[in-house]
Amino acid sequence: MRIRHDPATAAAILLVGVAALHGLLGSRLGPAPAAVAPAARQALPAAGTQARTALEWCRENVAIIHDVHWASACSAAAAAGEAEDSTECTLPDERARPLNVARASAEQQCLDDALAGTGAAPAR
Secondary structure, three states: OOOOOOOHHHHHHHHHHHHHHHHHHHHHHOOOOOOOOOOOOOOOOOOHHHHHHHHHHHHHHHEEEEEEHHHHHHHHHHHOOOOOOOOOOOOHHHHHHHHHHHHHHHHHHHHHHHHHOOOOOOOO
């Protein structure tokens, strides 16, 4: 009697074996995931204070600047044929990451300035 060696059958048997092994051993197969430390949250200035007003004003400006830079990057990506030129533009990670890092850094600077009392919002 001759046994046929079909690659699809071998793959199916291997897949069933891996699934059974995972079901039996669960997460004990690999190393334990590293514990992620929660981000330290800084206290915001009290509502209604000049520091809080300065923080909100600064964050609004950071958001506007970020939106302008994002739109510019979307236009450049669309011109290069990498993305669509629309209001719902999704940039590739390599283009979005520097913009998001810059925004996070600017927002942190806003918070640091507000907590230090050096941020000043214009009178409204």
